[in-house]
Amino acid sequence: MRDLIKSVCMAFTEFDAPPAESDVDGPISWPGYDEARARAQERTGEPESVVCGVGKIGDVEATLIVFEFGFLGGSVGRRTGDRIEAAFARARELGTPVVSFIATGGSRMQEGMAALSQLQRIARQAALTRAAGIPQISVLRDPTTGGGWATLGAGSDVVLALPGAQVGFAGSRVRPPGDDSAYTAESQLASGHVDQIVEDLPGALARWLTLLTNPCRTIPVPPAALGSARVPETxxxxxxxxxxxxxxxxxxxxxxxxxxxxxxxxxxxxxxxxxxxxxxxxxxxxxxxxxxxxxxxxxxxxxxxxxxxxxxxxxxxxxxxxxxxxxxxxxxxxxxxxxxxxxxxxxxxxxxxxxxxxxxxxxxxxxxxxxxxxxxxxxxxxxxxxxxxxxxxxxxxxxxxxxxxxxxxxxxxxxxxxxxxxxxxxxxxxxxxx
Missing domain, CATH: 3.90.226.10 (2-enoyl-CoA Hydratase; Chain A, domain 1)
Structure with missing residues (x-):
């Protein structure tokens, strides 16, 4: 995940994490949850499943929300929601576009409905940012499933995907048997849910951020004719x-x-x-x-x-x-x-x-x-x-x-x-x- 940030950003400054409650085994006292988080932190070097900050991509500064799939499958819990909410609020303060690099299996079941309700917080923050006229881009990595797809992913203004990424609301372990090809970036593109599949992610993001941050302030002139100059007689x-x-x-x-x-x-x-x-x-x-x-x-x-x-x-x-x-x-x-x-x-x-x-x-x-x-x-x-x-x-x-x-x-x-x-x-x- 840190390698991804380095590959797309010329510079990156991580936001301070919001204060977190100290609750052993989480809001529903799931046995061993605290130990599982500790192991995930040791394995990934990250204290949560998402890292947020401001980075320069091409010539444009953007607020980045980057998922670490190695931390409990990139799942969304309360602390994840705290970080994403704070990142959106910071983006509105800075006036920077938001780029979400998603890799998640969905909501964190060890936190029960307290985790699922984070999707409402994320959706509200995205809506507030949308109302502020700030563009949002999502990058669908492998996998992008569950609430991460249904909020940050599909809800963005421009949806980019990496080739071969698993993309769908249902994850691989819970979907009915059948047509697995429907749950791919390529299928989502063919079905009208993804804008582009990109090979050169840094280049694509630099182009999109340039486009979305330089609006024309005048009425455009119509294009010149490219064909005949003669008007028809009949x-x-x-x-x-x-x-x-x-x-x-x-x-x-x-x-x-x-x-x-x-x-x-x-x-x-x-x-x-x-x-x-x-x-x-x-x-x-x-x-x-x-x-x-x-x-x-x-x-x-x-x-x-x-x-x-x-x-x-x-x-x-x-x-x-x-x-x-x-x-x-x-x-x-x-x-x-x-x-x-x-x-x-x-x-x-x-x-x-x-x-x-x-x-x-x-x-x-x-x-x-x-x-x-x-x-x-x-x-x-x-x-x-x-x-x-x-x-x-x-x-x-x-x-x-x-x-x-x-x-x-x-x-x-x-x-x-x-x-x-x-x-x-x-x-x-x-x-x-x-």
Missing amino acids: GWDAVQAARAASRPHADAYLDAYFDWCEDVSGDRCGGVDPGVRCGFGFRDGVTIAYAAQCGTPTLPSGFRTAARLIRLADRLGFPVLTLIDTPGAANDGAAERAGAGAAIAEVFAAVASASVPVTTLVVGEGGSGGALAFAAPGRTWVTPDSFFAVTSPEAAAAILKRPASEIPATANQLHLRPQDLVQLGVAQGIVQPR
């Missing part, structure tokens, strides 16, 4: 230009706009949409959050991930750039069962309630409400090779019972061209290539 021309395989997509816009960026992943409800990219990007020394549709029908998990990103950016004070490029929200039975309507509503609400500026650029297809949910009223721009429509020309023709031959004419009637959108007041302007 609505059908606009549709064809936006659907062209050669037209630049969101990845190209993010690469051109940011010096570098880091993605977050997943909706924290069991889903990941590969057609939506969300995260934080560094541009000219400051950070801007982004939520980008990447050209596919947006899944409910994509909308929930975008809403999560916008709410997080708003709480931490980062402006948001949204990129629109979708034929619309996924509307099959699976999407309906996954809560498509409620997920879209989350994004509308997140954009509408954001206190930070949200800037939008339509870079391709703007398909109906599934696209509009990503759009910022009064701060939306369009590229020359994009369109935005109340519904697709094909759907409009079907609704009006028109033959397929009339789809191009229907596109013209929808007034979906970039210049139409400016005239209608939906877009502020058409961006051009630099």
Whole structure:
């Protein structure tokens, strides 16, 4: 554990431990508990299962909460709770982000409910720190189970994991027999509960802490167009230009706009949409959050991930750039069962309630409400090779019972061209290539 601290920190100063009660065998008089703690201290050189202090990671000072799994399985007892509570309070005083390096089997059974109730203390401290606008990062080590996963781990703003780490609420000795692969960092990433699995932990933490401590204080300008500068003559021309395989997509816009960026992943409800990219990007020394549709029908998990990103950016004070490029929200039975309507509503609400500026650029297809949910009223721009429509020309023709031959004419009637959108007041302007 001390080696881990040395590997990620240029300097580390440990906090003084809060005073501890002197109670032999703990609050429920578990036989031999005092001797077990003494053996754990002798074996690890640590008086408790967690060490807390302030360390410099890259160029950023952060409050560190580091678990020692060798001390009674990294279990959380009352003294652990005392230390974690004091660390969060100190982080708020210092204004430093909190990084939790978790390796725990859960609550300490030798202290009974007195140990389990520490999770409430930890959750309150995390909530107070969240309300103070201080970012929290968790690093999931092997293992991260029980209350450590359900509070410090899953409750952080950004969740990083080490490859192959055991991660899950149920520990290996108490879970039902069956699919052990569900309890891995890789499975949690695929299920939308982990943002990244990192090989280079010091580098990853330095990047994330740089991003989360340098918010942009101005309204971001929209990206320049990367495709054609010519606006389309007809609505059908606009549709064809936006659907062209050669037209630049969101990845190209993010690469051109940011010096570098880091993605977050997943909706924290069991889903990941590969057609939506969300995260934080560094541009000219400051950070801007982004939520980008990447050209596919947006899944409910994509909308929930975008809403999560916008709410997080708003709480931490980062402006948001949204990129629109979708034929619309996924509307099959699976999407309906996954809560498509409620997920879209989350994004509308997140954009509408954001206190930070949200800037939008339509870079391709703007398909109906599934696209509009990503759009910022009064701060939306369009590229020359994009369109935005109340519904697709094909759907409009079907609704009006028109033959397929009339789809191009229907596109013209929808007034979906970039210049139409400016005239209608939906877009502020058409961006051009630099």
